[in-house]
Amino acid sequence: MKRSSSKSHMIEEMDGFDRLPDSLILLIFNSISDIKALIRCRSVSKRFNSLVPQTESLSLKVDCVISPESDSDSLFTLFKSLLKSIHDFFKPDPKTTARNQTQNSPARILSQFNRIRDLQIELPAGDLKLEKGAVIKWRAEFGKSLKSCVILGFRRVANPEGNSADEEINFTGGLKTRVVWAISALIAASARHYLLNDVVKEHREMERLVLVDREGEGTVAIEKEGLRECREAARGGQWEEDGGRTVVPCVRMRMRHEQRVQLKDGVWMEGVTLVVVRPCSGGGDGEDAELALGAFGGGIYGEAVQVLLKNKSYLLEMNSF
Numbered sequence: 001m002k003r004s005s006s007k008s009h010m011i012e013e014m015d016g017f018d019r020l021p022d023s024l025i026l027l028i029f030n031s032i033s034d035i036k037a038l039i040r041c042r043s044v045s046k047r048f049n050s051l052v053p054q055t056e057s058l059s060l061k062v063d064c065v066i067s068p069e070s071d072s073d074s075l076f077t078l079f080k081s082l083l084k085s086i087h088d089f090f091k092p093d094p095k096t097t098a099r100n101q102t103q104n105s106p107a108r109i110l111s112q113f114n115r116i117r118d119l120q121i122e123l124p125a126g127d128l129k130l131e132k133g134a135v136i137k138w139r140a141e142f143g144k145s146l147k148s149c150v151i152l153g154f155r156r157v158a159n160p161e162g163n164s165a166d167e168e169i170n171f172t173g174g175l176k177t178r179v180v181w182a183i184s185a186l187i188a189a190s191a192r193h194y195l196l197n198d199v200v201k202e203h204r205e206m207e208r209l210v211l212v213d214r215e216g217e218g219t220v221a222i223e224k225e226g227l228r229e230c231r232e233a234a235r236g237g238q239w240e241e242d243g244g245r246t247v248v249p250c251v252r253m254r255m256r257h258e259q260r261v262q263l264k265d266g267v268w269m270e271g272v273t274l275v276v277v278r279p280c281s282g283g284g285d286g287e288d289a290e291l292a293l294g295a296f297g298g299g300i301y302g303e304a305v306q307v308l309l310k311n312k313s314y315l316l317e318m319n320s321f
Contacts, residue, residue: 022051030057033120039112056117060110062124116203120210121196126217127188136181139219139295140189143226144233145249148278149189150295152305153181154261155271174271179316182253182275185218191245192220200230250280253316254288256308263303274308280317288313 029051032038035058042049110116128136133156140149192211200209200222207224222230254276261269276288289309296305 018047025051026054026056029055033057033059035060035110035113053113054115055113056115058113058116058118059120059122061122110199111202113203116206118208119199119203119206120212121199123211123213126213126215127191128184128217130181134181136185137217137296137301138185138189139221140186140193141226142189142193142220142222142246143229145246146186146190146193146251146277146279147226148276148291149186150292151182151185151273151275151277152296152301153178153271153273153275154269154304156269178255178257178273178275181273182255182277183318186248186251186277187245188218189220190248192218193222194246196220196222197230197234200227201234204231248321250320251277251318252280253277253318255314255316256311257314258304258308258311261304261307263300265300267300269300269304272304272308274305 025048029038029041032041033055038052038055038058042052130136134153135156136151136153138149138151141147196209196211200206206227209222209227211220212218256274258272259270261272263269274292276291278287278291292305292309293302296302
């Protein structure tokens with residue numbers, strides 16, 4: 001009997017995991033952040049099951065949101081299918097929710113967490129369909145409406161040895177294309193923002209919400225103050241929407257362009273355009289550098305932005321849409 005008691009005592013001493021405080025385990029869960037992995041952790045033990053819902057930093061990856069309709073070249077059709085798919089993702093039809101919602105549905109997964117402060121949602125693809133060789137990167141900050149949007153567009157990243165017939169791009173001739181780029185990015189940003197409405201309302205402790213895509217095309221960010229604005233607007237019935245997206249206010253677009261930008265590693269970016277968008281009631285043009293570098297402060301995009309900020313700018317104003 002003494003020998004058995006001694007053996008049991010040794011096992012208890014070896015199992016020191018339960019001695020870890022809840023705060024340390026929650027720190028580990030916040031570092032994991034991936035919702036699917038955290039859900040699996042709930043089955044480990046009763047203790048994990050009770051602690052996982054308290055995780056504050058989460059990352060949700062959406063596997064598929066675009067329907068076959070999006071094969072159309074129509075930008076409207078693409079956004080329509082994207083909106084419908086993601087809207088169903090976050091807010092299923094109440095008539096079918098009860099019978100169709102499974103344990104793995106995103107709406108139910110998010111509802112299992114009650115202390116979300118930092119949430120990142122990743123879509124499987126970007127929203128824009130561009131002509132061959134064109135690349136657009138954008139980042140938009142929102143409150144109840146658009147606060148700012150920084151757009152960086154270029155034709156290609158090329159090596160100087162590879163000459164092409166259309167290397168020289170005339171800015172005036174391409175202005176229409178660049179305006180279309182900017183409007184398309186704003187529509188994509190406002191559509192993503194609208195889709196976050198229910199998530200913002202349901203998780204009132206959230207302090208930061210970011211929606212990105214796996215391709216790195218666009219980012220919508222809502223910080224603490226912006227989230228507060230969203231909730232107040234929702235309570236007051238002031239959340240403006242038009243066809244499944246947030247209304248873009250009257251904006252001022254400050255555009256800069258460079259035909260070719262040589263980067264430090266010898267690579268050239270061609271037809272590079274930087275657009276800083278702010279509501280007409282927003283701050284002064286002196287904020288351009290801060291916004292642009294904040295959106296694209298590192299890597300080759302940051303290099304391009306620093307060059308473009310030294311260039312002459314063109315101002316365009318656009319009515320609310």
